[in-house]
Structures are given as C-alpha cells and as structure tokens.
Amino acid sequence: TxxxxxxxxxxxxxxxxxxxxxxxxxxxxKLYVTDxxxxxxxxxxxxxxxxxxxxxxxxxxLPDINANCxxxxxxxxxxxxxxxxxxxxxNTTLPITAIGLTVVTWTYDDGNGNTLEQTQNVNxxxxxxxxxxxxxxxxxxxxxxxxxxxxGDAPYxxxxxxxxxxxxxxxVVAGTYVVTVTDDNGCExxxxxxxxxxxxxxxxxxxxxx
Numbered sequence: 001t002x003x004x005x006x007x008x009x010x011x012x013x014x015x016x017x018x019x020x021x022x023x024x025x026x027x028x029x030k031l032y033v034t035d036x037x038x039x040x041x042x043x044x045x046x047x048x049x050x051x052x053x054x055x056x057x058x059x060x061x062l063p064d065i066n067a068n069c070x071x072x073x074x075x076x077x078x079x080x081x082x083x084x085x086x087x088x089x090x091n092t093t094l095p096i097t098a099i100g101l102t103v104v105t106w107t108y109d110d111g112n113g114n115t116l117e118q119t120q121n122v123n124x125x126x127x128x129x130x131x132x133x134x135x136x137x138x139x140x141x142x143x144x145x146x147x148x149x150x151x152g153d154a155p156y157x158x159x160x161x162x163x164x165x166x167x168x169x170x171x172v173v174a175g176t177y178v179v180t181v182t183d184d185n186g187c188e189x190x191x192x193x194x195x196x197x198x199x200x201x202x203x204x205x206x207x208x209x210x
Contacts, residue, residue: 002033002036002039004035004037005035005036006033006036007034007035007038008032008034009032009033009034010032011029011030011031011032012029013030017029019049021049021051021082021083023049024050024051024083024112025048025049026046027046027047027048027049028044028045028046029045029047030042030043030044030045031044031045050112051082051083051084051112051114052114053081053082053083053114054108054114055079055080055081055086055108055109055110055114055115055116056079056080056116057077057078057079057108057116057118058077059077062077062119062120063120064120064122064123065120065122065123066123066125067096067122067123067124067125068126068185068187069124069125069126069128069152069153069185069186069187070095070096070097070124070185070186071095071096071124072094072095073094074092074094074104076088076090076106077106077120079108079116081108081114083110084110084111086108086109087108087109087111088107088109089106089109090104090105090106091104091105091107092104092105096122097124097187099124099126101121101122101123102121102122102123103119103120103121103122104121104122105117105118106119106120126151126152126189127150127151128149128150128151128152128181128187128188128189129149129151129189130147130148130149130179130181130189130191131191132146132147132191132193133145133146134146134194134195134196135195136174136197137172137173137196137197137199138197138198138199139199140173140199141172141173143169143171143195143196143197144168144169144170144171144172145168145169145177145193145195146168147167147179147181147193149167152181152183152184152185153183153184153185154183154184155183156181156182156184158179158180158181159179159182160177160178160179161178161179173195173197174195174196175195176192176193176194176195177194177195178190178191178193179191179192179193
C-alpha cells in the first residue's frame with residue numbers, strides 16, 4: 001500500500017516474468033513497488049513452479065494381446081509429457097502362463113509426481129489336448145492307459161499321480177489316475193483316467209435262459 005498511489009510493480013526489475021519447465025521448483029525473486037512520487041520499496045520472494053499435468057498416452061486404447069500357452073515379454077507403450085521424458089512400467093510378473101484373461105496395468109510417470117494408468121488385456125489360450133483310452137484290469141495289475149497328445153510344442157513331460165513319468169501306464173490296478181502333461185513352452189493340461197476292473201467276473205456267474 002501507499003499513502004498516495006502505486007505506480008508500478010516489477011519482478012526482478014521487469015513488469016512480468018515467465019517460467020518454463022526448466023524452472024521447476026523454487027525460484028528466488030525480488031519484488032519492487034514504485035509509487036507515483038518515485039519512492040521504491042522491495043522484498044524477497046520465492047516463486048515455486050510446479051508441473052501438475054499428467055502424461056498422455058500415445059494410444060487411447062491399447063490393443064489386446066493373444067498368445068498360445070505363454071507370453072514371455074511385453075512391449076512398452078509410449079506417451080508424452082509437457083515437461084519431461086515419460087517412463088513406463090507394468091504390474092505383471094512375466095512370463096504370463098495363466099490360461100484366460102490377465103489384465104496388465106501400465107503406469108506412465110513423468111518424474112514430477114504425475115502419473116497415468118492404462119490397462120491392456122492379455123488372453124492366453126492353449127491348444128494342448130490330452131486324450132486317452134483305458135484297458136480294464138482283468139487278472140490283476142494288468143490295466144493300462146494309453147494317452148495321446150495334440151497341440152502344444154514337443155517335447156512333452158508327463159507327471160502321473162502314482163509317480164510315473166512315462167507317457168502311458170501299463171500293469172496298473174483298477175483306479176483313477178491323474179496325469180499332468182507339460183509342453184516345451186511350460187503349458188500344462190491335467191486329465192484323469194479311470195481303469196475299471198473285471199476281477200471276479202467268470203463264466204460260472206453268468207446265467208442264460210434259452
């Protein structure tokens with residue numbers, strides 16, 4: 001204030017001053033006030049320049065990713081910022097092996113406290129199929145399971161719940177057997193097979209009427 005009136009306000013001796021992203025943070029300035037009679041007063045001040053604008057993704061919507069069995073890598077999307085270079089990260093652990101939908105969250109960070117999040121769908125499918133035929137147990141420990149594998153990428157590994165690691169089982173008793181087949185990409189399929197029994201069935205127990 002002044003007892004007469006203020007003539008000019010200046011910052012560092014100029015009527016106005018402009019700041020850019022290069023001036024982010026605290027900036028020391030000196031304010032000058034001049035009245036109509038030429039009297040001048042001044043004080044020190046700090047002008048803090050802040051970046052409050054979030055990064056902008058180059059793509060409004062990220063495309064879905066489709067993969068068979070496994071996805072080992074992701075390509076970072078890109079974005080721009082008004083002040084700085086954008087860094088991009090995601091929240092997913094690679095490789096992605098879960099069959100079905102995985103939603104990846106990307107984070108764009110300008111380094112000045114502003115972020116943008118964007119999601120991307122990853123669809124994992126599997127063409128690995130396990131089928132098989134069983135042979136009944138007739139005279140004791142002579143049951144069998146013969147499986148076939150289609151799809152996936154060879155070689156395959158086999159993990160039976162009776163600790164066998166062969167593709168097929170022979171000389172087994174009646175029961176339910178579970179196998180997990182894994183292909184070269186790490187894709188897994190689990191199937192169970194039932195071996196029936198004919199033990200105790202004999203011709204003498206069959207009665208026919210003619």
